[in-house]
Amino acid sequence: MDITALTFNERDEFKRKSIAEKAISLLQAEIDISPMVIDGSWGTGKSEFCHKLINLMNEQESHHLIYIDAFKADHANEPLMTVLAEVIKVLPEDESKQSFVKKALPAVRYGLKTIAKAGVSHLLRQDAADVVDDFDKQIQQAADKTIDATVESILKDHVEAEKNLKALQEAMAEIAAEKPIVLFVDELDRCRPNFAVDMLEIIKHTFDVNGVQFVLVTNTQQLKASVNHCYGAAVDAQRYLDKFIKFRFELSPISESIPKQPQLAALEHFQQLVKSGKQVPDERAEDESLEYLVIKSFIIQQKLSLREIETFYRYLCVANHISPNFFNDDLKGNQLFKITSLMMFCFNPNLLDKIRRREASIIEFSEFIGVRKIDPLFDGKILKSEQLMVVLFVLYDSFHDKEKFVLNEESLKGWNELINQYFDSSISYLEGYKIIEATTEILSLGK
Incomplete structure (x- = not known):
């Protein structure tokens, strides 16, 4: 335009x-x-x-x-x-x-x-x-x-x-x-x-x-x-x-389009891009969608500019064009890793590369996605979906500096139940890596 x-x-x-x-x-x-x-x-x-x-x-x-x-x-x-x-x-x-x-x-x-x-x-x-x-x-x-x-x-x-x-x-x-x-x-x-x-x-x-x-x-x-x-x-x-x-x-950077409910202009810009375009399914910009909740959290904590929002949206369109089933995944955990991988590809390729080489610190990863701590579970429900990815790596991977996130036995049981809900029952930390690798391959126009 x-x-x-x-x-x-x-x-x-x-x-x-x-x-x-x-x-x-x-x-x-x-x-x-x-x-x-x-x-x-x-x-x-x-x-x-x-x-x-x-x-x-x-x-x-x-x-x-x-x-x-x-x-x-x-x-x-x-x-x-x-x-x-x-x-x-x-x-x-x-x-x-x-x-x-x-x-x-x-x-x-x-x-x-x-x-x-x-x-x-x-x-x-x-x-x-x-x-x-x-x-x-x-x-x-x-x-x-x-x-x-x-x-x-x-x-x-x-x-x-x-x-x-x-x-x-x-x-x-x-x-x-x-x-x-x-x-x-x-x-x-x-x-x-x-x-x-x-x-x-x-x-x-x-x-x-x-x-x-x-x-x-x-x-x-x-x-x-x-x-x-x-x-x-x-x-x-x-x-x-x-x-x-x-x-x-x-x-x-604040939009006043909804009276008495100002929100970051970047959030509204992202929603407008999705709704006005045809490359990304509209439901991905709805408040209740898992992808949008993760994207919203990331936009706020990273304070993305309008131009960075357009970059992120463009990469979403590329991923969906190259892989038409990019958003069609029944497992919510897979979607979490797809969106997060795309974020890293756009805004922190060095971290993405370190994760792929198994050299990343859990601190680096958690700070990138905006997780400062692991909240206690409330009635078995996760408070922030992105926390699940951190827990997954804490439990199943050898990320550095894992001691920052200490989970007691009761919390471990709850998180494991959630992991089984978000992924299939045979999930291991390798599944997260597989999704990261696959998303990177798509965005790199690989096989």
């Missing part, structure tokens, strides 16, 4: 339209909130939200709305060119467009480039005191006979760059006076650190223009890492970003 064409009317399972409406009202208000950041961790649906917001705002026809995929552009290493090229695209084919291009080109071709070649690549980013300090360093390092020429050249380049920059800003202001501009810069957190930081600084120093606003769609934690990569761990990345970001809000 083309997410660029999506609207909240077509799909809004996480009830984010009201958030978009409030963001639009801020962009239209006389409040200095640019750059504004739509924050969120990897895979929380930021890009889809961004496109829906743009399409919603487009209905009002009040602004030039420009979308920039920074990740696609970072190979060119020219954030200024990236932004200007997208601005030019929205201008009408008339004299105003030609005029803007003529004013923009010198700022890119001459001013900024010559400063970089002169050895003061960060000149436009720095405060006056920093610029003076850079001059001092260059003067100290230059030979006496070249000092005058070097300083004069740098000053000329700086003056020319400032002149061209001012012309560019005036051209942008003229366009924005007729129709304000909002630029949405997406995927900044996926860019190379240098490009991401350069983009921030270009936005601050070049596009500080009335009527021009920026919305950054990114993960600020990753931006902090980019800042520290460029300027060192000693730099306070949060304070650095505070110089650039005027307002940020975070997309919540």
Whole structure:
């Protein structure tokens, strides 16, 4: 599905339209909130939200709305060119467009480039005191006979760059006076650190223009890492970003689709994927199904993102396509191991490999599936199905560190009865390994 064409009317399972409406009202208000950041961790649906917001705002026809995929552009290493090229695209084919291009080109071709070649690549980013300090360093390092020429050249380049920059800003202001501009810069957190930081600084120093606003769609934690990569761990990345970001809000991982019963958006996303697709039987997303209970527990304890949910669902579809009987198993224990094997294949292949080599620790396995302890049985019923897998390996296998899970005689009797219910009466720990191996074979497109 083309997410660029999506609207909240077509799909809004996480009830984010009201958030978009409030963001639009801020962009239209006389409040200095640019750059504004739509924050969120990897895979929380930021890009889809961004496109829906743009399409919603487009209905009002009040602004030039420009979308920039920074990740696609970072190979060119020219954030200024990236932004200007997208601005030019929205201008009408008339004299105003030609005029803007003529004013923009010198700022890119001459001013900024010559400063970089002169050895003061960060000149436009720095405060006056920093610029003076850079001059001092260059003067100290230059030979006496070249000092005058070097300083004069740098000053000329700086003056020319400032002149061209001012012309560019005036051209942008003229366009924005007729129709304000909002630029949405997406995927900044996926860019190379240098490009991401350069983009921030270009936005601050070049596009500080009335009527021009920026919305950054990114993960600020990753931006902090980019800042520290460029300027060192000693730099306070949060304070650095505070110089650039005027307002940020975070997309919540919680869905409020059921009043007073908020759940992780990831859970709802998984259910929607299963119900809207045809590859996985619908009942696998029902609350009472064994598979869903295990999947639900895993999603919550691993805090899977929306993108990770889509990955997991895709692997479910692959398994069901390659092996049409993947879900058709009368033994509930087999289903437990199939789903868990698929989870490991997706998210922890190293653990899967260690289990297959019989080198895993029971602690590693139990933590992966979210089992911190073995609960006492209640009227002979299991509280969490995934605990059964841990008990199975504790009882029948030579996993390392089994002493963490100590079972008394009464508990042993109850668990053995459950094992016989979930598997056939001849079950041994080898059956769990057989299922893990078979599932791995399916997902590896083996025999």
